[in-house]
Amino acid sequence: DAEITQSPRHKITETGRQVTLACHQTWNHNNMFWYRQDLGHGLRLIHYSYGVHDTNKGEVSDGYSVSRSNTEDLPLTLESAASSQTSVYFCASSGQGAYGYTFGSGTRLTVV
Amino acid sequence: QKEVEQDPGPLSVPEGAIVSLNCTYSNSAFQYFMWYRQYSRKGPELLMYTYSSGNKEDGRFTAQVDKSSKYISLFIRDSQPSDSATYLCAMSAAGGYQKVTFGIGTKLQVIP
Numbered sequence: 072d073a074e075i076t077q078s079p080r081h082k083i084t085e086t087g088r089q090v091t092l093a094c095h096q097t098w099n100h101n102n103m104f105w106y107r108q109d110l111g112h113g114l115r116l117i118h119y120s121y122g123v124h125d126t127n128k129g130e131v132s133d134g135y136s137v138s139r140s141n142t143e144d145l146p147l148t149l150e151s152a153a154s155s156q157t158s159v160y161f162c163a164s165s166g167q168g169a170y171g172y173t174f175g176s177g178t179r180l181t182v183v
Numbered sequence: 184q185k186e187v188e189q190d191p192g193p194l195s196v197p198e199g200a201i202v203s204l205n206c207t208y209s210n211s212a213f214q215y216f217m218w219y220r221q222y223s224r225k226g227p228e229l230l231m232y233t234y235s236s237g238n239k240e241d242g243r244f245t246a247q248v249d250k251s252s253k254y255i256s257l258f259i260r261d262s263q264p265s266d267s268a269t270y271l272c273a274m275s276a277a278g279g280y281q282k283v284t285f286g287i288g289t290k291l292q293v294i295p
Binding site: 115 | 228232271273279280283284
């Protein structure tokens with residue numbers, strides 16, 4: 072069965088370290104998205120991609136980067152982790168014309 | 184002011200009650216309206232999808248959109264304990280498979 076997987080499920084890192092969160096989907100979806108979810112803010116868009124080599128900034132992109140070298144993967148990199156980036160991160164994908172997203176199970180990141 | 188406003192609750196109802204969940208929005212360009220359900224420590228899953236104004240029914244769930252008032256609703260009939268979750272409204276100008284803006288989510292508890 073097709074799926075979207077995120078890894079790791081939980082991570083603790085130190086302030087200033089570079090961190091990469093993985094997102095892999097086998098739906099063959101063109102569109103992939105990264106959101107963060109925080110109490111009081113809900114889901115906020117970090118970066119998104121509509122295809123290979125296409126990336127776009129969302130509303131909270133500062134301190135984050137993505138690259139899309141193939142259809143299946145959209146890794147999210149925190150260049151220099153900050154405590155404000157402690158959050159739950161969700162990856163999602165969608166196919167052209169689909170009604171909505173398919174979400175991964177999330178990565179809970181703690182920056183200490 | 185946020186583009187999408189949603190009361191975070193929590194909302195507690197007895198089993199069998201009719202539940203009404205609502206969102207307001209400010210962006211007139213939104214034409215695609217969705218409701219996602221999110222169980223604790225899981226990714227959101229698409230529940231309902233509506234294009235433009237009108238009603239859509241799926242089993243115990245009814246979604247309503249009033250674009251003139253910039254107001255959307257989700258009704259749950261004969262609520263069950265298994266409906267206990269956070270419900271997120273979501274909206275897009277270009278389709279549910281493209282960039283989507285989410286509400287903060289309303290936490291619902293259905294008490295047996």
